[in-house]
Amino acid sequence: MQRDGATRHDQFLDSAKKLDVDHLVPLAEAWDSGASAWTPAEREAYANDLDDPRSLIAVSAASNRSKADKDPSTWIPPYAGYRCQCLTDWVADKTRYRLTIDPTEHTALIRGLAVCPDQMIIVILAR
DSSP states (O other): OOOOOOOGGOOSSOOOGGGGEEESSSSHHHHHTTTTGSSSHHHHHHHTTOOSSSEEEEHHHHHHHTTTOOOOTOOOEEEEEEHHHHHHHHHHHHHHHHOOOOOHHHHHHHHHHSSSOOOOOOOOOOO
């Protein structure tokens, strides 16, 4: 199978070396969205959040490099079956930490979630 495009089979990796742990909302994005005002302990808690399984996710190394520190206005997962979950998890994670959503990001979230009818977003506040 070709690996140049996103397929259902991309979720299966043949080596742990190809796997990264990714912050759903990247650290740089969190910083720009309010984490810059946090204490070092609050930033450490965010960076190592194991209390909400949506905060840190296992992804392919290639996907992690592709996303980098982008938000939904500039990066959407290539696998269409994950897009609604990614967007709802993004909103939950931003809300969990009371991080801001800028206007461009807001527009992208509204457009992306418009095709995700009846998606419930459950938030567990961290702070």
